[in-house]
Amino acid sequence: MLGESVLIDENLGPGDTEWLHLLMGDWQIIADTAHGDLVLWLPVFDSAEAIDFGPVGITENTEFRSVAQVRPSTVHTLFHRDMVERGMGRKMQTRAWLAWSGREIVRFKDDETDSELTMNTAVIPLVRNGRTIALLTLHTEPFGERTPPRIELVYRKIADDLLQMVTRGAWPEFSAPVGTARGNPRVSDGIMTLDAEGKVLFASPNATSIYKRLGFTGDLESQVLSEITRSLLPKDDKADETLPLVLTGRMPWRGEVRARRYSVTFRSIPLRRITTLGEERYGAVLLCRDVTELRRRELELMTKDATIREIHHRVKNNLQTVSALLRLQSRRMQTDEAKQGLEQAMRRVATIAMVHEALSQGLSQNVDFDDLIHRQFHLAAELASPGQEVRTVLRGEFGSMPSQFATPLALVINEIVANAVEHGLDGEAGTVTMTGERSLSSEGEPMLTVTIEDDGKGLGDRVIEESGVAAFRPSQGSEGLGMQIVRTLVASELGGSIKWGPAEGQGTRVVITALLASPKN
Structure with a gap:
């Protein structure tokens, strides 16, 4: 494809760069129908030379450099070697x-570009706009x-x-849609030619x-292609209103x-x-593809996406x-210890349910953690000690993250916040x-740092840091x-580390550091 540095050039006029990009997007059609290779060339100017894209600036001695090429697929x-960044022969x-x-x-017999052919x-x-901006060779x-x-x-x-x-800049057209929908037809898929009234002149096998x-x-x-096609559609089918314009070749649409x-x-x-009347339409080329x-x-x-979302929705309902x-x-528990244990289990289950709820609302398996944690953070503090006056402050940005990372992180945050409220x-x-x-990180991998602080009684001067195998120990x-x-x-x-230590002033600070690129499974 055409390098961006080549196209961004002060010698090209308004819209020239964009039009060349459009040509690059469609010139495979020409290569496939012509059964030949296409090469795009731009003139090479000396830096001290006055640049003019008109006949004055280009002379018989001006050199041209190839900037892109396309090979036929038919x-x-x-050219078995790459033609980009090459110069022209003298002929x-x-x-x-x-x-x-x-x-x-200009057409000629070329025995110079390839000595064997x-x-x-x-x-x-x-x-x-009345000026030559580049050359194309077929x-x-x-x-x-x-x-x-x-x-x-x-x-x-x-x-x-x-x-x-x-050659006169009339195709590709800026008005033609350039959508990226999959299934766009190619020459090898099927091609027809139509006359001005939409009758088929030629249809490929x-x-x-x-x-x-x-049918x-x-x-x-x-x-008449539009009439044939309409007769094949189901009677109750509401065809696109633009389809007749496409099938008669009147508009460059899809x-x-x-x-x-x-x-x-x-x-x-x-x-x-x-x-004499200007640009006159005399027919059309119609590409078609069985998709x-x-x-x-x-x-x-x-x-499958809908099924996965439904599964997440049902899991969320079951967890709730x-x-x-x-x-x-x-x-129903008689002892405070049993009641507190069940309430903690309830909070943990509810946290996992919130992650599945977020997954059930999107198409990807990633979670918008900012939206999720905004609700959970305040809820965790409130449930940890009902009736207690606790103010919560959320700062920074978590961003989107995979579900296998979001679920354990949400559980960790839930436990630390509850601990800060109950004990801190x-x-x-x-x-x-x-x-x-x-x-x-130093290796360029995305990293997340979560800091949770309270202004409670704190841990004193103690600093506790846990990571790796050492964290897998009994209480x-x-x-x-x-x-x-x-x-x-x-x-x-x-796959990260966690550190407990004193906060500034008073209280406890907990810092969690983890690599988003490689969560442990």
């Missing part, structure tokens, strides 16, 4: 000057003594028609086969039809020529049911602050199940 290439350079200054296509070469000037193999079949002659006529429009699948068994040639369980995409290229299998696979993927059952059971503030009013910060001293869960999840699921 026949073998003539071609002479024709290049004639094409540039005369603004007409004499090829037919056409030098096509690319003219926009290289094809001569027929020799053989008589070319009709299909080959038609293909080359199509290429000539397109090149005539290219693949195009004939496509219409046979749609038409006759001869396409001399038929369309799609579905009939007899088949799906076919179309692309229309109106053919225009200069007359039935492609659409079936897309439907399967959409169905479990959480509600735990809440009911905790109310210890029944007193206070503030819990959480900060999320994304950065890059020690007064450490509860929550801290053991935190250590295990950070070391195994997040």
Whole structure:
């Protein structure tokens, strides 16, 4: 493809760069119908030379450099080596000057570009707004003594028609949509030519086969394509209003039809020529492609996505049911220790349910953690000690992250916040602050740092840091199940480290560091 540094040039006028990009996006059609290689050339100027893209600035001695090429997909290439960043031979350079200054296509027998082959070469000037901006060369193999079949002659006529429009900047058109929808038709998929009224002049074998699948068994040639196609569609089908304009070749648009369980995409290229009345449409090239299998696979993927979202939704509902059952059971407990244990289990189950709820609302398996943690952070503090006056402050940005990372991180945050409220503030009013910060590690991998602080009674001067294998140890001293869960999840699921230490002023600061690129499974 064309390098961006080549196209961003002060010598190109307004819109020239964009038009060359459009040409690069569509010139495969010319290469496939012409059965030849295409090369794009730009003039080379000395830095001290006054630059003028008119006849004054370009002389017979001006050199040209190739900046891009495309090979045909319908026949073998003539150039087995890359032609980009090459210069022209003397013979071609002479024709290049004639094409540039005369603004007409120049054809000649070329035995210089490849010493092993004499090829037919056409030098096509690319003219926009009355000035030549670049050259295109088409290289094809001569027929020799053989008589070319009709299909080959038609293909080359199509290429000539397109090149005539290219040389005056009339194609590709800026008004034509350049969507990235999958299934855009190519020459090898099926091609037809139409007259000004939309009658078929020629249909390739693949195009004939496509219409046979749609239900038409006759001869396409001399038929009005739009009428045939409409008769094949189901009676209750509400066809796109733009489809007749595509099938008659009046507009450079794309369309799609579905009939007899088949799906076919179309692309229309109106053919225009200069007359006394200006640009006059005299026919069209119509590309078509059977995309039935492609659409079936897309439907399967959409169905799978919907199924996965439904599974996440049902898991979330089931977890919420479990959480509600735990809440009911905790109310029946006679001892505070049993009641507190069930309430903690309820919070953990509810946290996992929130992750599945987020996954059920999107198409990807990534979670917008900022939206998720905003709700969970405040809820965790509130549930840890109902009725206690706790202020929560959330700072920074977590961003999107995969579900296998989001679930353990949400559980870790839930445990640390609950611990900060229950033990750090210890029944007193206070503030819990959480900060999320994304950065890059020394190896350039995305890294997440989560800092949770409270202004409670603190740990004194003690600093505790856990990571790796050392974190997989039994509970020690007064450490509860929550801290053991935190250590295990950070070391195994997040593949990171966690550090407890004193906060500035008073309270406790907990810092979690993990690499987003490689969470442990």
